Amino acid sequence: MPVNYSTPAPEALFPVTGVRLGTAEAGIRKAHRRDLTLFEFSPGSTAAGVFTQNRFCAAPVTICQRHLAIGTDIRALVINTGIANAATGQRGLQAALVTCSETAKILGCEDRQVLPFSTGVILEHFPTDRLVAALPAAKADLRADNWHAAAHAIMTTDTVAKAASRRIEIGDKTVNVTGISKGAGMIRPNMATMLGFIATDAGIPAGLLHQLVKDAADESFNCITVDGDTSTNDSFVVVATGASGVTFESETSAHWPAIRAAMIDVARELAQAIVRDGEGATKFITVSVGAGNTPSECRAVAYAIAHSPLVKTAFFASDPNLGRILAAIGYAGITDLDASEVRVWLGSGGKEVLVAEAGGRAASYEESSGVQIMKDSEITIRVDLGRGDVGTTVWTCDFSYDYVKINADYRS
């Protein structure tokens, strides 16, 4: 059960002019389950993406980067769940290329205008034939109002489909921003999450879109972690069709801040949904680290806390065993950290209590306050490093029996 999250209703996901989506059963994930998703974009669309930095990056990630390097006038995304096509060598690259060429053939575009994505088990051969056989059904299913179905079709161990949407009025025109994401385990994105796709019918030139996708990733998918495992397939792609009639030329264009904010909002909602649906999650935890010297040291501290199995199991147990948070801060790698300057607060529901200061437990801290806060399902850990004016925020979840169960049973 996700933590305080449910999939938006189909009518809350605004269609994006110039985008159609279709899903089909390819029999890759399991029988009688829609596991193939096709996005079709109108001519003139631009695309940009960020991808995993894992050195065993999946074959489709390699092909996505290759195609985007040739041109950003992307016409289609093809996504399967079930097999990741990662650690599959030359044969895997060939499978991803065939996926693109067969998709291009039925949609009438060039191979390089198709971006492929896969998610699922690593180190298993990719069943190209099954994917190709299902492409006509996915094409026949293409509709503008199919976001809800697409959000379901890209799921793996997700327990809930993830989607978000914003609509902005600019003059007499309407701009839509709608996206979907998937992921629940092997989540510690480094550039992007498992899979995230956002489309807008604003027109955005490739260079500006590339900057936007990076900025949006840095404020969303790059701030989440479930288990610290950076996946081989992480991909986050944004496509702008321009079909709304509203176009932006640069960061100084009128209304650009509004569209940028909408894009980041959607990305953050999709990213947080992944944490809320983290494998076995029962709590959504915000880790805010401030008063640091550099963004990287703040991130190191935030991730040390967010990855600590001891911190995560204490949150699962609703046990304010908060010394574990101090231990994580202490081993995060800031060699000249002055522990006596560090302060830590625990909060929920708009209230927070000072837990530690001057190298130890705060005199005002009472165990009963900690117990009360730990019972909540939305908890904030705030750390003041007492050495600078830089900060960062990371979102994570707790660590439960079900994480072990889900990952011990994944392939069975």
Added chain:
Amino acid sequence: MPVNYSTPAPEALFPVTGVRLGTAEAGIRKAHRRDLTLFEFSPGSTAAGVFTQNRFCAAPVTICQRHLAIGTDIRALVINTGIANAATGQRGLQAALVTCSETAKILGCEDRQVLPFSTGVILEHFPTDRLVAALPAAKADLRADNWHAAAHAIMTTDTVAKAASRRIEIGDKTVNVTGISKGAGMIRPNMATMLGFIATDAGIPAGLLHQLVKDAADESFNCITVDGDTSTNDSFVVVATGASGVTFESETSAHWPAIRAAMIDVARELAQAIVRDGEGATKFITVSVGAGNTPSECRAVAYAIAHSPLVKTAFFASDPNLGRILAAIGYAGITDLDASEVRVWLGSGGKEVLVAEAGGRAASYEESSGVQIMKDSEITIRVDLGRGDVGTTVWTCDFSYDYVKINADYRS
């Protein structure tokens, strides 16, 4: 239940001439449980230690380092379990100092000749009075053959007491090396483990002993991980009494290699015992990374594998979901790693199978071989990075329901 480990019998732990040990009930951990341990060394002993690099290092760690900086002629160790005296500020330092002065008083030595150690819950005030009240009972219990009892008295979540011993004949003299350790969670030592103590009746000057304790740590406690959490209290101390009549002046002294090897053997056995007794462990896993360019990149890869919750849960499930190992190698931070040069083997019982090469699954690999190996309780993952001639080995355990249970229930 530890993985293929049981405490040596009392008679297998050779007394070390010049060392007496005593234990007592201080009521810090829980009632009717020996939780206080006292080591007494004969005059002229030398000591050396390595300690946690956690910036929230515990008060006793600070005092140990201060006392060793003044002089290495240590006469006593005093160890409690139950409360870690970490993140306790100035009040914690005072508690550790009082512990030393009271111990010095009853043993008749200087305060600076006592080293204090604590293990248990972080961020809780230290009950100095209870410890001091139990010191006379611990002193009354001092005996040379008390290693077995001491190994039990320093346990926290350990399910088994950990001890190791070696005896070497040098001419007509006998040199003994005996040690104990504790630890099962919050284990990713960085300089030393939770607590490890080794004594020998060889005579070793302080400088040489200091080098030996570092070398021994690097080949033992610094190569293990249970959950990646570096503790606030990690301490590993070696004391040489010289009471055997065998002394060493330098690394070129006759028989030095034998005593050095015995010391490293004992340290490694104690370190591996901690992993075998890792919280919830059902498997003992050796991760060997070779053909790297630098020791640090080999360690980064080994620890990425050893810390991955996905790898650890797959081992718990005996599921050869080996793509997770490749993913961990890929995100370990070697930015110029050529995935197509990496080879991975899985082994047990002296046999191993090639799992991955050329960026994907090895043509010769059969799932049935992987399944067979994964059923074993002692498994080796061997990685060839294909880029140099440096290697390293790390020991870890799997990740089970019981890890979550133990750490969710720890304080209750």
